[in-house]
Amino acid sequence: MLIQKKRFFFRQIVIVLAMVFMSMLLSTSAFAQDEDGEIVLTSTPAKKDAIFGANSGIVFNINLQNKFDTKQTGTVGYRVLTLADKEVTKRAVNVSIGKKGSKSLDLRIPEQAAGFYKVQFTVNFPEYDDTVRRVFGVDPTQIKSENSKPADFDSFWEKTLEELAKVEPNFKVEELPDSSRDNRRVFSIEMKSLGNLTVRGWMTLPNTKNSRKKFPVLLGLPGYQVDLKPMFGSDEDLAIVVLNVRGQGNSRDRIRTLRDDYIFTGLEDKNRYVMRGAIMDCVRMVDFIFSREELDHDNIMVSGGSMGGFLSIATASLDHRIKLCSAQNPILCDVKALPGKVTWPLKDFSRYIRVNRGLTMNRLLDNLSYFDTKNFAINIKCPTLMGIGLLDHLAPPDNEYNAFNNLQVKKHMIVFPNLGHEVAVYYKDYEGRWMRDTFALF
Amino acid sequence: MAKKIFSITALLCLLLSTRAYCGWPTRPGRLIFSPSISYFTSNKDWDSLARRRVKANNGTFTSTSVNLYAEYGIVRKLAAYASLPYISYKLRDSINVPISKSGLGDAELGLKYYLANINYKYYFTLQGTAVIPMYKTQGLGYAQPGGELRLGFSGAGKLGSKFYSLSIENGVRKYFGEDGPLQDRYSASFGITLDKKFHDQLTAGVSGIISASSFTAFTRNIFTARDYEFTQVSLSYGHTFNSSFSMFLTASQFVVGRNTGIGTNGALALIYKIDNFLGKRVDY
Numbered sequence A: 001m002l003i004q005k006k007r008f009f010f011r012q013i014v015i016v017l018a019m020v021f022m023s024m025l026l027s028t029s030a031f032a033q034d035e036d037g038e039i040v041l042t043s044t045p046a047k048k049d050a051i052f053g054a055n056s057g058i059v060f061n062i063n064l065q066n067k068f069d070t071k072q073t074g075t076v077g078y079r080v081l082t083l084a085d086k087e088v089t090k091r092a093v094n095v096s097i098g099k100k101g102s103k104s105l106d107l108r109i110p111e112q113a114a115g116f117y118k119v120q121f122t123v124n125f126p127e128y129d130d131t132v133r134r135v136f137g138v139d140p141t142q143i144k145s146e147n148s149k150p151a152d153f154d155s156f157w158e159k160t161l162e163e164l165a166k167v168e169p170n171f172k173v174e175e176l177p178d179s180s181r182d183n184r185r186v187f188s189i190e191m192k193s194l195g196n197l198t199v200r201g202w203m204t205l206p207n208t209k210n211s212r213k214k215f216p217v218l219l220g221l222p223g224y225q226v227d228l229k230p231m232f233g234s235d236e237d238l239a240i241v242v243l244n245v246r247g248q249g250n251s252r253d254r255i256r257t258l259r260d261d262y263i264f265t266g267l268e269d270k271n272r273y274v275m276r277g278a279i280m281d282c283v284r285m286v287d288f289i290f291s292r293e294e295l296d297h298d299n300i301m302v303s304g305g306s307m308g309g310f311l312s313i314a315t316a317s318l319d320h321r322i323k324l325c326s327a328q329n330p331i332l333c334d335v336k337a338l339p340g341k342v343t344w345p346l347k348d349f350s351r352y353i354r355v356n357r358g359l360t361m362n363r364l365l366d367n368l369s370y371f372d373t374k375n376f377a378i379n380i381k382c383p384t385l386m387g388i389g390l391l392d393h394l395a396p397p398d399n400e401y402n403a404f405n406n407l408q409v410k411k412h413m414i415v416f417p418n419l420g421h422e423v424a425v426y427y428k429d430y431e432g433r434w435m436r437d438t439f440a441l442f
Numbered sequence B: 001m002a003k004k005i006f007s008i009t010a011l012l013c014l015l016l017s018t019r020a021y022c023g024w025p026t027r028p029g030r031l032i033f034s035p036s037i038s039y040f041t042s043n044k045d046w047d048s049l050a051r052r053r054v055k056a057n058n059g060t061f062t063s064t065s066v067n068l069y070a071e072y073g074i075v076r077k078l079a080a081y082a083s084l085p086y087i088s089y090k091l092r093d094s095i096n097v098p099i100s101k102s103g104l105g106d107a108e109l110g111l112k113y114y115l116a117n118i119n120y121k122y123y124f125t126l127q128g129t130a131v132i133p134m135y136k137t138q139g140l141g142y143a144q145p146g147g148e149l150r151l152g153f154s155g156a157g158k159l160g161s162k163f164y165s166l167s168i169e170n171g172v173r174k175y176f177g178e179d180g181p182l183q184d185r186y187s188a189s190f191g192i193t194l195d196k197k198f199h200d201q202l203t204a205g206v207s208g209i210i211s212a213s214s215f216t217a218f219t220r221n222i223f224t225a226r227d228y229e230f231t232q233v234s235l236s237y238g239h240t241f242n243s244s245f246s247m248f249l250t251a252s253q254f255v256v257g258r259n260t261g262i263g264t265n266g267a268l269a270l271i272y273k274i275d276n277f278l279g280k281r282v283d284y
Helices: A004-034 A153-165 A260-265 A274-293 A307-318 A346-354 A361-371 A373-377 A396-405 A423-436
Strands: A038-043 A057-065 A072-082 A089-099 A102-111 A114-124 A128-138 A172-175 A185-195 A196-207 A217-223 A239-244 A296-307 A324-328 A384-389 A411-416 B031-046 B051-052 B060-075 B078-092 B097-105 B106-118 B122-133 B146-159 B161-174 B182-193 B200-212 B229-244 B245-257 B260-273
Touching: A004 A396, A038 A072, A038 A089, A038 A114, A038 A128, A038 A361, A057 A114, A057 A128, A072 A296, A072 B182, A072 B260, A089 A102, A089 B060, A114 A396, A128 A396, A153 A274, A153 A361, A153 B106, A185 A274, A217 A274, A217 A307, A217 B200, A239 A274, A260 A346, A296 A307, A296 A423, A307 A324, A307 B146, A324 A423, A324 B229, A346 A361, A373 A396, A384 A396, B031 B245, B051 B245, B060 B146, B106 B146, B122 B260, B146 B182, B182 B229, B200 B245, B229 B260
Parallel strands: A217 A239, A217 A296, A296 A324, A324 A384, A384 A411
Antiparallel strands: A038 A057, A057 A102, A072 A089, A072 A114, A114 A128, A172 A185, A185 A196, A196 A239, B031 B051, B031 B060, B031 B260, B060 B078, B078 B097, B078 B106, B106 B122, B122 B146, B146 B161, B161 B182, B182 B200, B200 B229, B229 B245, B245 B260
16 A cells, blocks of 8 residues: 555656656747747848849848847848859948847948849848848840850851751651540651751640631740650640750650760860750751641740740741740850859860860850850841849849840840749740730630 | 749630620631620610609510621731621500511621730720611611721739639710711620639629710610610620630619610620631641
């Protein structure tokens, strides 16, 4: 009996001790939360797309939220740099925020010359430091490239097109009934392109009982090393044709590179560079569209992102059968102005140079200028839509504007200030509306 | 590394089953054919001072109209349209012998021009219409030719998880000849989709006519009234069966007016769309 009482008493002590320990743990964790407070900084440009006029103030609204349980006193400021990381100006102001409070203030940056700038917003408090990185633009339509188009750029491409014309396309089209879905028929496409290489793509067509209907075409071009598959969707008016250019997806018969090597394949000679053939593959796909009776030859849109954006602009420039061009974050814009701003593809170029004696970066960039998006843009004859992200680490915004500013046609740029190498859904909505209007798909 | 950015062009709100004759431009080569039937009844009037009154001797005015409407997109900015109504109406009261008349009404022939757009989302069109009486005797209309100029504004977009379409139109119409009225014809509607596939749509609308003429006497037959005003509100349900065929059911009620009957309307409209109507057949 006594032993039982002792056991009960011991158990009670253990329970009480456990409860005390748990409550200590809980209070410790609550205490730890206080110590893990932060100052949340949100920056909002006075202009929605962070593009400011030449003579208008550059203003960002800064909102600070104090998550600490104590009043915080410190500084908030900005540091402006060029895209090549050269400091332009900086400033900091004192600020104090009550416990769990917030503060809003406008930071005015002195007027800057036309161009794009990195801006780092910083908060420095005794218990907390943070930096938010953004990019803004000033009068970007005035940006001019310092690098001219090669004198024989046009003749280089005329000869290339002539070379392509000598290759029999041998179009092969096969319907794949088992792959049909979304009320669309699926076809595989195979054809011969420059150098007699075989390239492949896909086409999907809406089912229709109207034997007189002709479908306007969306020609989708691939991003870097992307394997495009047949594209579906419920659009009842549009044929969707996609292409895997040489060395990508199911078009890797003769060119099979490592992923990182594709961008410099053959670049030591502009006549052997992989992109020369890839662009011709796109032109050949336009030939294919023209070979099909059910496709509306007067209404072809070319669209793509990243390398697909580059290919879109190049194709629309060389083949004026394209009636609308849409390029999202196109790469290889103003290639000679890329060093110092991006690591890709320059890091891979450097690797290529290291294993090829006598090859220099200048020579590579000279050759690459025959494939420069900004040089293709000059010859485009159709309306063109472009979309960029200001935080893009592969396609810097000032380089993108060098291509955009070279367009001599109806054009529109959509800027996403808080995105990197991508565009938002808004772009696709706008693209779709513009396409339907241009092709009169009311 | 370069990131894959490719997605299918977004489906557009233009897929909404907007009624054939609102302010959208028309696709070149597309034929829109829309037969409709409507029933109108009225047993009350507004007098010249807009006071409501029951028709004398328990009178009623009823009419049934069948209308054939066709529209064809000629080029991107220009479409032609035509409509031909067949009207049958009856005037009755407890004393007089009923009066009824049937026949073709005023045919309309016109051109629609796509003026401009805002952000490829909202569209402005201008329509010019010739009104041609298809009858010899009075009763089915003014028996006078007329002309109308109409400005249309239409748009569509997303509203939360739904898609909306809207249309605002205003036209000025003049009938030529003795006492030929000058009219302002206006309409506005707002529709919202009920499902994600744009199959069902509900539309609320308001429309009306302000008609001014030197002949100001009250006329029992609404087809020959010259100096009057009314505004009606309507609710319409639209269903799209497929991309070529849709249907609208509409109920409307006159709510304010002057010197005309107070009417209630019910209508059924079918809309057929045939693309590339005059195009060559393709062997798929």
